[in-house]
Amino acid sequence: MKIKFLIIFFLLFAINLHSQNVTIKGNAPSHAGDSLIFYTYSDLITYKEKKVCECKVCQNGDFLFKLEIENTKYIFAPLGVYKVVLFVEPDSTYEIVLPEKSKKSIPDKLNPFFEKSEYYVGIINKTPADLNFLIRDFDYIYEDYLAKNFYGIYHQSYNKEIDSLISSIDSLFSRYNNQYFVNYKKYKFAFLKFLSFQRDVKYVTKYYFSNQPLLYNNIAYMDLFNQLYQNFFSDYINTKEGERLFSDIAYAKSPFYIKKTLDNNLAFANDDNLKDLVILKGLLDAFSNNDFPSSSLFYTLDSVKISTNINENKIIATNIKKEVTQLRSGFNAPKFELYNSDSVLKNLNNYKGKYVYLNFITTLSFTCKQDLELLKKLDEEKDDKLVILTISIEDNFSDCIKYFKENAYDWDLLHVGNQPDVLKKYKIKTTPMYYLINPSGKLSMCPAYSPREHFEHYFSKMIRLRN
Numbered sequence: 001m002k003i004k005f006l007i008i009f010f011l012l013f014a015i016n017l018h019s020q021n022v023t024i025k026g027n028a029p030s031h032a033g034d035s036l037i038f039y040t041y042s043d044l045i046t047y048k049e050k051k052v053c054e055c056k057v058c059q060n061g062d063f064l065f066k067l068e069i070e071n072t073k074y075i076f077a078p079l080g081v082y083k084v085v086l087f088v089e090p091d092s093t094y095e096i097v098l099p100e101k102s103k104k105s106i107p108d109k110l111n112p113f114f115e116k117s118e119y120y121v122g123i124i125n126k127t128p129a130d131l132n133f134l135i136r137d138f139d140y141i142y143e144d145y146l147a148k149n150f151y152g153i154y155h156q157s158y159n160k161e162i163d164s165l166i167s168s169i170d171s172l173f174s175r176y177n178n179q180y181f182v183n184y185k186k187y188k189f190a191f192l193k194f195l196s197f198q199r200d201v202k203y204v205t206k207y208y209f210s211n212q213p214l215l216y217n218n219i220a221y222m223d224l225f226n227q228l229y230q231n232f233f234s235d236y237i238n239t240k241e242g243e244r245l246f247s248d249i250a251y252a253k254s255p256f257y258i259k260k261t262l263d264n265n266l267a268f269a270n271d272d273n274l275k276d277l278v279i280l281k282g283l284l285d286a287f288s289n290n291d292f293p294s295s296s297l298f299y300t301l302d303s304v305k306i307s308t309n310i311n312e313n314k315i316i317a318t319n320i321k322k323e324v325t326q327l328r329s330g331f332n333a334p335k336f337e338l339y340n341s342d343s344v345l346k347n348l349n350n351y352k353g354k355y356v357y358l359n360f361i362t363t364l365s366f367t368c369k370q371d372l373e374l375l376k377k378l379d380e381e382k383d384d385k386l387v388i389l390t391i392s393i394e395d396n397f398s399d400c401i402k403y404f405k406e407n408a409y410d411w412d413l414l415h416v417g418n419q420p421d422v423l424k425k426y427k428i429k430t431t432p433m434y435y436l437i438n439p440s441g442k443l444s445m446c447p448a449y450s451p452r453e454h455f456e457h458y459f460s461k462m463i464r465l466r467n
Contacts, residue, residue, distance in 0.1 A: 020090035022067050024053070026124075029061035030101035031079075036063055038075045038086075043312065044222035045281055046319040049424070072131065072180045074219055080104055083116040087131045087180070097122035134173065134181045141169055142188055162196045180218060187220035191227070201228050205267035209274055216312045226281065233282040234289050241265050249292045253299040255279060255307055276308050280316050287324040327427060329446045333358075333437045334425035338391065338414040341401045346414055348441055355386045356437040357448065357455070360428050362394040363403045368432045372409060374451035379411050382456070385439075385463065391416060393423065393431060 024038070034057050042048040052075055053065040069090055077084045080102045088094065099119055120136045128134075145165065166189045173185065190208045194200075205228065215221035233249075236242030241264035248257040259275045262268045268275050283301050286292050298321070305317035325331040333356075337347040348356065359375070361368040372390075379388050388411040392400040397415040404413050416422055426435065436445035436459070444462070449455040 020069065022069055022088045022090065023093040024065040024067075024086070024088070024096060025093070026063055026096045026098060027061040028057060028063065028098040028101075031057045031063075031098060032059050032061050033057060034101075036065075036077055036079075036098075038065065038067075038077045040073050040075045043316045043319055044216065044219065045226065045277075045284060045316050046323045048319045048323065071217055073217065078116060079119075081116055082119040084119050084121050086121055087135060089131060089180075093125065095124040097124065129176055129178075131178050131181055134176055134178065135184060138169070138173060138181075138185065138188070141172070145169075146192075162192055166192065183215055183218050184220040187215075187218065187224045191220075191224050194224070194228075202265065202267045204228060205265075205274075210267055210269070210271050211274075214273055214277060214310075214312070225277070229278055229281045231285045231289060232278065233286050234291050236282075237291065246292065249286075249300055250296045253296050253303065255300065255304045258300070273310060273313075276304065276310065276313050277316075279304055280313060280320065284320045284323070287320075326425065327435075327443065327446050329443050331443060333435065333441055333443050334422070336419055336422040336425070338416065338419055338422065340415075341397075341404065341413045346412060348437065351387050351389065351437075352441065353439045355439060355444070355459070357386060357388045357459075358391070358435045358437055359389070360391050360393055360423075360426065360431050360433045362392065362431050363400050364394060365431055371432045371451055372407065375411075376407070376409055378451055378456055379409075383460070383463065386459065387411070389414065391422070393428065 035054060036057060037054045038052050039049045040052050042050040052073070053067040055063050055065050057063045067088075069088060072087060072089050075086050075088055079099065081104055082099050082102065084098060086094065086096065098121060120132060123130060123132055126133065128137075170185060170189070173181070176182075187208065190204060194204050204224075209225065209228075233245060237245045242261060244261045245258065248254060248261050255276070258279055259272065262275050262278065268278070279300075283297055283304070286297055287294065301317055301321060305314050308314060308317070326334060333348060335348065337345050340346050357378075359371070361372065363369060363372075375388055375390075382388070390409075390411065391414045393416050394400055397417060400415070401413065426433070432450060434445075434448040434450050434455070435443060436448040436455075438444045445458070449458050
């Protein structure tokens with residue numbers, strides 16, 4: 001028992017050595033009573049969001065978060081029209097100033113292309129040497145230059161000026177030795193060089209990525225990596241070096257053989273860890289490009305996860321699988337548990353054994369109102385195998401309930417209020433949006449045809465084929 005106790009003690013001690021506390025506090029009266037949630041990206045290839053901390057703002061505006069991190073993290077909080085961003089470092093306290101509360105307007109809510117404005121928070125208790133201030137000031141200078149001179153840079157008239165420009169910007173920050181920031185600058189400058197006169201993936205790989213530390217948490221490093229290797233497999237199979245890649249994935253389904261094919265590119269030589277990361281990025285993009293059989297991609301992805309000895313790569317592989325199966329026909333529909341118009345919690349298990357015609361709507365949309373009338377007709381004439389389930393995304397659920405009652409829409413109406421992340425799970429960018437879920441809880445149509453597109457015809461045809 002003593003030995004067992006000592007083992008547990010030392011394990012906990014070792015964990016605490018690596019994880020350090022971060023405190024975030026402040027006062028935001030306009031957000032009184034609201035829940036503030038900070039997220040991070042689980043990885044910077046899939047950009048899968050992960051909640052890191054949450055608190056409720058007191059009535060006087062005070063709020064306080066605590067979280068544990070092992071290394072510098074980029075975190076963010078969605079606040080109305082803003083995406084509040086903050087870089088947090090281990091063993092630090094941040095007293096921050098949030099923007100005044102500003103809700104999205106109705107046009108913004110209905111606009112599928114609306115993007116929140118990135119907002120660097122004010123930090124009361126930090127000096128100009130803080131990482132947040134360094135990145136903010138650097139980005140201001142860097143992006144201002146890039147915006148004004150992009151055409152000249154891209155069309156190669158600025159080649160001779162790039163090195164002097166980099167030296168000039170770098171000199172403004174040379175006295176700061178924060179390692180995250182040093183690497184951030186390095187890969188921002190690498191992108192400028194790539195864009196301006198080299199534009200050579202092999203060159204950038206050799207001098208900025210090969211046999212160098214993999215900076216999984218550095219935004220600039222991963223931004224450049226993702227740009228360099230966007231759709232890399234689709235391009236590589238059309239080269240002499242990569243002519244075996246299709247066979248490596250489609251038939252062998254082998255990370256080992258993929259690495260051997262990548263070795264034909266000398267920039268990758270002797271760096272298996274980088275090749276793992278390139279393979280993961282390549283597999284993610286390949287699921288969208290239809291260049292390889294999806295079954296082979298899944299098998300290869302699982303093999304990478306098993307064979308890699310780097311935990312970050314295992315996380316990325318797991319997230320890729322979640323990403324590509326999240327809304328894929330034949331896979332489980334994303335789960336939710338939402339309140340209906342009678343304040344009763346409902347989930348997909350309540351409809352097990354039936355096909356569920358799931359739709360997301362807002363009564364603020366004219367198109368949604370038109371569809372609701374068509375859904376009413378479908379509800380009256382539908383097969384017993386089918387149920388209609390509507391999820392309202394609007395803020396004022398009581399208005400939607402009233403609209404349903406006034407128009408005698410007699411099917412279950414739910415609201416996203418207690419689980420707003422359901423919109424991310426179903427990738428709702430616009431309304432109305434439709435999915436068909438089979439009696440086993442798997443997606444049958446993703447997305448499904450709308451009633452305007454004669455959903456009933458396609459559903460009846462599908463049922464006949466399966467009987």
